Amino acid sequence: MVNANATIDYTKYAQDPHMVLQHGFPDNFHTWDTFQVPFFAQSYTVLTPLLRGYPPSSVPPLAEAYTPETMVSDLLAILEHEGAQIATLVGHDVGGGVVHYFSAAHADRVHALILINTVQLPIFLHLIEFNKGQQEMSEYTIVFEAYQVGQPKNISSLVKVIHNDTYKAETAQYLIDSPIDGMLHLYNKNYPGPLYERI
Numbered sequence: 001m002v003n004a005n006a007t008i009d010y011t012k013y014a015q016d017p018h019m020v021l022q023h024g025f026p027d028n029f030h031t032w033d034t035f036q037v038p039f040f041a042q043s044y045t046v047l048t049p050l051l052r053g054y055p056p057s058s059v060p061p062l063a064e065a066y067t068p069e070t071m072v073s074d075l076l077a078i079l080e081h082e083g084a085q086i087a088t089l090v091g092h093d094v095g096g097g098v099v100h101y102f103s104a105a106h107a108d109r110v111h112a113l114i115l116i117n118t119v120q121l122p123i124f125l126h127l128i129e130f131n132k133g134q135q136e137m138s139e140y141t142i143v144f145e146a147y148q149v150g151q152p153k154n155i156s157s158l159v160k161v162i163h164n165d166t167y168k169a170e171t172a173q174y175l176i177d178s179p180i181d182g183m184l185h186l187y188n189k190n191y192p193g194p195l196y197e198r199i
Contacts, residue, residue: 021046028171029048051074095118147180
């Protein structure tokens, strides 16, 4: 499916009504394979989009292609392409931010919103600016903010929080085989960097 000059890849598991399972970083649509897809596909048409920046979806080179508005537009284009007027949205990590932004922009298209290990907007934006505890918990993002195109990927640090060894190895291989520039553009355009690092 093509939207705003980017190809967005997704997998469909058919039943009605629709459910979107949106992966986070550094994951991909395989995040949902073990349990969620087999279970929810019994009752829903399950869609597992690969965010732009995650091959085989397009990887636009410029950071400006990964704004919240663009991510919302990609998800809306998928729902329109599927003829889905309303959907249950499940988002993990950065994917949680995407479905959260979508629900704010298109509340009439959202049956339910489920956020997993992700920030709650706009509360988080206040916390990251004023709360020292939240700033300390967000320090791990500094390396993502600092990444420049062409630098080493440092895959081991990206997958260190994945506890399942098989899934960790699969995710590491996906990251080895894929450019990560778009993934980190998406992350940085949708997750505010710690303010205290910019003073």
